[in-house]
Amino acid sequence: MSSSLTARERVRAELTREIADVARGQLAVHGASGLSLRAVAREMGMASSAIYRYFPSRDDLLTALIIDGYDAVGEAVENAEAAVPREDHAGRWMAVCHAVRDWALAHPHEYALLYGSPVPGYRAPQDTVPAAVRDTVVYSRIVSDAHHAGALNPPGPHPPVPPSFRDDATRVRELMPDVPDDVIVRSLIAWTGLFGWISFELFGQFDNVILDRAPIFDHAMRHQARALGLPA
Amino acid sequence: MSSSLTARERVRAELTREIADVARGQLAVHGASGLSLRAVAREMGMASSAIYRYFPSRDDLLTALIIDGYDAVGEAVENAEAAVPREDHAGRWMAVCHAVRDWALAHPHEYALLYGSPVPGYRAPQDTVPAAVRDTVVYSRIVSDAHHAGALNPPGPHPPVPPSFRDDATRVRELMPDVPDDVIVRSLIAWTGLFGWISFELFGQFDNVILDRAPIFDHAMRHQARALGLPA
DNA sequence: CGCTCGTCAAGAGCAGTGCTCTCGTTTGTT
DNA sequence: AACAAACGAGAGCACTGCTCTTGACGAGCG
DSSP states (O other): OGGGGOOHHHHHHHHHHHHHHHHHHHHHOSSTTOHHHHHHHHTTOHHHHHHHOOOOHHHHHHHHHHHHHHHHHHHHHHHHHHEEEEEEEHHHHHHHHHHHHHHHHSHHHHHHHHHHHHOTTTOOOGGHHHHHHHHHHHHHHHHHHHHHTTTOOSOOOOOOOOGGHHHHHHHHHTTTTOOOOHHHHHEEEEEHHHHHHHHHTTTTTTTTTTTOOHHHHHHHHHHHHHHOOOOO | OGGSSOHHHHHHHHHHHHHHHHHHHHHHHOSTTTOOHHHHHHHSSSOEEEEETTSSSHHHHHHHHHHHHHHHHHHHHHHHTTTTTOOOOHHHHHHHHHHHHHHHHHHHHHHHHSSOOOOOTTTGGGGGGHHTTTTHHHHHHHHHHHTHHHHHHHHOOOOOOGGGGGHHHEEEEEESSOOOOHHHHHHHHHHHHHHHHHHHHHTTTTTTTTTOOHHHHHHHHHHHHHHHHHOO
């Protein structure tokens, strides 16, 4: 109930959100390490020290931005995937791929904050985890659904996974129940391949070489789908 | 000829190298954005302003570190690959994979500087390019060698690449001559997959999930080799 | 109504940063 | 020996994150 909030609490929540918004704007312009509390305060017309009433430290503000970022990409992925018929597993995978890439291209600095080099001296607290795995949850459900529908036919040989992978596979299987080890490995490869491609594209490794990027990204991710075992 | 260098020039070259070395040490501890010229100067017992006699700005020092880093990983890759018989293409690929990963694990902050988020406000000058592609050159030669040896048999269907990829493929083909378009795409996927995996491992995406990382990395990269068409 | 107490913005201040400028000193060359 | 280039040191500027203190405001209680 908004009526249960006092006027004080409402204005506080409002200001907290506004600070985060302004900071996100700064982030988009100057990058993560260029995030300046004083600049945020200046832009809002308040004293820099007043910011600390709302965020105890720069790292806490950063944490808020990280959580918001994970939620944003997670929501984009969820929405894109939900728009595809559930039996079209390859289509759902492609929707996820394009959702991540589109969001990354639209918010490069935020993507860098989430999936690029960790900010030195900053240690992500545990409360970022729920937001961080939203996209992974969606992806895992696609793989799991495809497997249970019998739609997963990975090409080529699949040699036995190293025995030491058992424990790790068990942890992954919490998100994709009953999926066999070799499919888990393939899904990890596709997932890291997706983010590896986007990171190369965003972080400059494709500069001066791969210029027409959207079509080949689509082509490459369809290839990943086939390697994962999803029917074309 | 070292005799052609005056004492001044020699001590200058020596000091320049020492500054870079100290800065690399700082980098390894505090990360890229924690690189402080004053701290470097302090550690060397000289005034901070004196550093500017050797590096005109912090960015120039960063450029030197980036070039050194690319050279280091490039050399590691070259050495590892050279130790494998040239007809063992899959072995050469695996040597490259492990060389990159081992170097990355040993120098995480430097890896982040090279393949992670770009430092905000920093624009890599063109002179980093020759060092930056050393590993790519090695990798391209493996693919190219395997193709010309007729050892490349990519599994599964390979639908036609998008026509817009022609120009980009031509650029890539400068490093792997005569290789057909679909193999170029597969090689791009394997290459981005390698760095995507390592980045996930280094940047914390595997935390609390994938713990026993060396064996599954090896397994995954062998999988990539098969997907690329290299015989097991 | 009046008073107290928690919340808040503001300002000064600390230690740190990249970078510039000046001022003597050292060094290599003519 | 004389001169000019190169050099190290220091002071200083504008900036950063963060802390501490001060004073004002407003909600709730007697």
